[in-house]
Amino acid sequence: MHKEKIIRVGCPSHNCGGRCLLRAHVSDGVITRIETDDRPNDSVDDPQLRACIRGRSYRHRQYHKDRLKYPMKRIGERGCGQFERISWDEATDLVASNINRIKAQYGNTSLFVPYGTGGYNQMGGKWSADRLMNMIGGALGYYNSYSWACITKATETVYGTDETGNQRQDWLNSKYIIMWGWNPSEMRDGTNSEYFLKEARKKGARVICIDPRMTMSAVALADEWIAIRPGTDVALMSAMAYVMITEDLIDNDFVNKYCMGFDKSQMPEAYRFEESYKDYILGIKDNQPKTPEWAEQITTIPMHDIIRIAREYATAESAVLYQGYGMQRRAYGEQVVRAGCVLAAITGNVGKSGGWASGIALQAGGGPFWNVLPLLENPVKAQIPSFLWSEAVMRGPELTEKDGLVGIDKLPHGIKMIWAVASNAIVNQHANINRTIDIIKDTSRLEFFVVQDNFMTVTAQFADLILPACTQFETWGMEDGWKYGEELILQPQILETPWETMSDYAICAAVADKLGIREKYTEGRDEKQWIAALLDDYRENRFPDLPSLEEFEKKNLGVYSRPVEKPKVAFEKFREDPVENPLPTASGKIEIFCEEMFNRNLPDEVPAIPKYIQEWESPFGKESRKYPLQVIGTHFMPRMHSTLGNVDWNKEAFPQRVFINPLDADERGLKNGQKVKIFNDRGTVILPCRITRRILPGVVNIPQGAWWKPDKEGNDIGGSVNTLTSERWTPFTFGNAQHTIMAEVQPLGTG
Numbered sequence: 001m002h003k004e005k006i007i008r009v010g011c012p013s014h015n016c017g018g019r020c021l022l023r024a025h026v027s028d029g030v031i032t033r034i035e036t037d038d039r040p041n042d043s044v045d046d047p048q049l050r051a052c053i054r055g056r057s058y059r060h061r062q063y064h065k066d067r068l069k070y071p072m073k074r075i076g077e078r079g080c081g082q083f084e085r086i087s088w089d090e091a092t093d094l095v096a097s098n099i100n101r102i103k104a105q106y107g108n109t110s111l112f113v114p115y116g117t118g119g120y121n122q123m124g125g126k127w128s129a130d131r132l133m134n135m136i137g138g139a140l141g142y143y144n145s146y147s148w149a150c151i152t153k154a155t156e157t158v159y160g161t162d163e164t165g166n167q168r169q170d171w172l173n174s175k176y177i178i179m180w181g182w183n184p185s186e187m188r189d190g191t192n193s194e195y196f197l198k199e200a201r202k203k204g205a206r207v208i209c210i211d212p213r214m215t216m217s218a219v220a221l222a223d224e225w226i227a228i229r230p231g232t233d234v235a236l237m238s239a240m241a242y243v244m245i246t247e248d249l250i251d252n253d254f255v256n257k258y259c260m261g262f263d264k265s266q267m268p269e270a271y272r273f274e275e276s277y278k279d280y281i282l283g284i285k286d287n288q289p290k291t292p293e294w295a296e297q298i299t300t301i302p303m304h305d306i307i308r309i310a311r312e313y314a315t316a317e318s319a320v321l322y323q324g325y326g327m328q329r330r331a332y333g334e335q336v337v338r339a340g341c342v343l344a345a346i347t348g349n350v351g352k353s354g355g356w357a358s359g360i361a362l363q364a365g366g367g368p369f370w371n372v373l374p375l376l377e378n379p380v381k382a383q384i385p386s387f388l389w390s391e392a393v394m395r396g397p398e399l400t401e402k403d404g405l406v407g408i409d410k411l412p413h414g415i416k417m418i419w420a421v422a423s424n425a426i427v428n429q430h431a432n433i434n435r436t437i438d439i440i441k442d443t444s445r446l447e448f449f450v451v452q453d454n455f456m457t458v459t460a461q462f463a464d465l466i467l468p469a470c471t472q473f474e475t476w477g478m479e480d481g482w483k484y485g486e487e488l489i490l491q492p493q494i495l496e497t498p499w500e501t502m503s504d505y506a507i508c509a510a511v512a513d514k515l516g517i518r519e520k521y522t523e524g525r526d527e528k529q530w531i532a533a534l535l536d537d538y539r540e541n542r543f544p545d546l547p548s549l550e551e552f553e554k555k556n557l558g559v560y561s562r563p564v565e566k567p568k569v570a571f572e573k574f575r576e577d578p579v580e581n582p583l584p585t586a587s588g589k590i591e592i593f594c595e596e597m598f599n600r601n602l603p604d605e606v607p608a609i610p611k612y613i614q615e616w617e618s619p620f621g622k623e624s625r626k627y628p629l630q631v632i633g634t635h636f637m638p639r640m641h642s643t644l645g646n647v648d649w650n651k652e653a654f655p656q657r658v659f660i661n662p663l664d665a666d667e668r669g670l671k672n673g674q675k676v677k678i679f680n681d682r683g684t685v686i687l688p689c690r691i692t693r694r695i696l697p698g699v700v701n702i703p704q705g706a707w708w709k710p711d712k713e714g715n716d717i718g719g720s721v722n723t724l725t726s727e728r729w730t731p732f733t734f735g736n737a738q739h740t741i742m743a744e745v746q747p748l749g750t751g
């Protein structure tokens, strides 16, 4: 008889939106079953961290037959899919010699470790490669993210900070909650967010959900679903402001004391003749008052509903307007974030319990965000926006500040080496896959391409060298909350490291060895020793009651949590006394008018006050004659992006399909389940269709993250929405606008 052990372990840490505790049953070195948090925690102060379907199905990723086992190098042309097994000695030689060669020939700005969010266990993922690069003179850096490019920067333009969120327990003090393009039942946005919402509802909060889709959140968490045409939220927000202004529902005291730019009297001296927010809403300059009738035409929402929700939100004693991130991954994503913050401000919901300042809403008082492996400083100061790496490969020296290049006037060369660790963002998750493939296939531009992953991903198929990383059950790690949370979760190594796989850290240490800096890189520690040292450090400096690694292990603790007794409220001090505690903005106030945006001198695309702007691919544009349907690619319950996209259970329960309304399906003669092609000038996807009234007519959804798989004609039969998306970036933050696209749908075999 073999004894089974049940080990508490953090769910492998990907960019999944949550952080949860698993209980892995391990027998003979094999996980036989996965359960979740069993701690008796049942209060809102310190709730259990219960797993979603992805954590629960993880065995089918862990034991997937396609795991990468050995280092491999490309034979034949890049992208042809042929590789041969090589030794780690040869593999690490190849990485080290290419780093040295490219550094000498082109300089450190031609080395690049791209965005990649598969590994967040604090020891591994891309950060382990960043540490190494930073020790050898640095690599081209990047700023912002695929997740939050617009929302972080735009939030800062209003409040001067990203810490605009109360701790979530405070939602229980709210009377009205708008889930604006926010879907925490299907995608995680902090473990337990949906639980706190349910508790808030139990206490009497009314919850509405504004989304083009009747999401699981609309069904399970909301009292009302308001269907909106994608990309038109600022029109709705503006009309709500119109109702508030014309019906005297603005919190004038709050606006006078804490805001700048609301009306003429509040414009900064240097801009006193420029358009104020109120001027825009009333249509003083453009002769278009932003009335509910006007917004109905744009958004499809009946005007009486617009009027009603404006009144409800403005008159609620305290209200939350929570912004999801999908609507800022769009053409003018900056505007929608700023407009949401302005509504929160003019209703006086900032700095008070039960209210919510909107924006990115990182939690007040600082997030958990532990950092194990010190990254050190990047000696290279040049940075590109994360989304523009493909431009930097293709035409690096042409990039200027107009393309978001910072820290240098001009790059001497394009990116010549990419080392993608825990990233499928080079092909599958980046926009316009067919274009991206053309860019990276060119070996005269991109000279060396390494991919380090657990699987032969879409990105890995184009690599010159593939390095097999182990999974996070096979090494040591640690994790904190995803955006929210007061916990630290341990990830002990519970399985042997199989075949020739290694942890990301060990791989980087082996490359460091070839570069002659192993000792410097590891400081003499293995993964477990780093984790132990960090726990000691945190106990000494922050949390005296934090257990040591030994205690964690002996008692099978799994998690350390800090109950929230009194939820923190963002901007509480500012509200108490704005003169003593000004915001970190130029005026010290909430900036409805943004000087930095004004100075961009692109008023049609980057207005200084939040405005509705028709998107560059829109049902109102002439492109809609050819491609009449808006396509969105939402974050999908069964996978995190492309991770777990190959897990059989999840694929069976949630097959990849295109979701389409019966009106659009009838017009095209489609039957439910039939294969259709979805196409535009950038590519074609072939998928079965799911005909459902839960999506607005004129909109189709292809959940993002499915693995691109070309047929002989180059059509994508795997169903990656990025076959259709555009590389065009947002005008102010240089962010990805992957939700903004138009396409047409036809039954297969026609057209």
Ligand SMILES: Nc1nc2c(c(=O)[nH]1)N[C@H]1C(S)=C(S)[C@@H](COP(=O)(O)OP(=O)(O)OC[C@H]3O[C@@H](n4cnc5c(=O)[nH]c(N)nc54)[C@H](O)[C@@H]3O)O[C@H]1N2
Residues within 6 Å of the ligand: 015, 016, 017, 018, 146, 147, 148, 180, 181, 182, 183, 186, 187, 188, 189, 210, 211, 212, 213, 215, 228, 229, 230, 231, 232, 233, 324, 325, 326, 327, 329, 330, 632, 633, 634, 635, 636, 637, 638, 639, 640, 641, 705, 739
């Ligand atoms: N299950 C699961 N959870 C995840 C992830 C995952 O891949 N899977 N990924 C995690 C990560 S890294 C991130 S960044 C977050 C992403 O979280 P989000 O970016 O918020 O997720 P999305 O699904 O893109 O968008 C949320 C909702 O916005 C709606 N939407 C799209 N366009 C518009 C619009 O123009 N207006 C309005 N009002 N709504 C619109 C969509 O229908 C969708 O229901 O999720 C995290 N959680």
Ligand SMILES: Nc1nc2c(c(=O)[nH]1)N[C@H]1C(S)=C(S)[C@@H](COP(=O)(O)OP(=O)(O)OC[C@H]3O[C@@H](n4cnc5c(=O)[nH]c(N)nc54)[C@H](O)[C@@H]3O)O[C@H]1N2
Residues within 6 Å of the ligand: 014, 015, 115, 116, 117, 118, 119, 120, 124, 125, 146, 147, 148, 329, 421, 422, 423, 424, 425, 426, 429, 430, 452, 453, 454, 455, 457, 469, 470, 471, 472, 504, 633, 634, 635, 640, 641, 642, 643, 704, 721, 722, 725, 738, 739
């Ligand atoms: N059209 C469209 N595109 C999008 C989005 C969208 O909404 N629409 N969302 C964007 C967003 S918000 C994000 S965050 C990005 C996500 O894009 P990515 O950051 O590329 O995330 P994944 O696709 O999950 O790929 C992560 C990879 O890491 C690997 N991995 C997992 N664990 C480990 C590990 O421990 N070590 C190593 N070496 N590898 C590991 C996985 O196998 C997987 O291949 O996608 C973006 N792309």
Ligand code: SF4
Residues within 6 Å of the ligand: 011, 012, 016, 017, 018, 019, 020, 021, 050, 051, 052, 053, 054, 055, 056, 188, 191
């Ligand atoms: S939310 Fe993330 S951490 Fe939690 S179970 Fe799901 S995949 Fe794992």
Ligand SMILES: [Mo]
Residues within 6 Å of the ligand: 015, 146, 147, 148
């Ligand atoms: Mo993300």
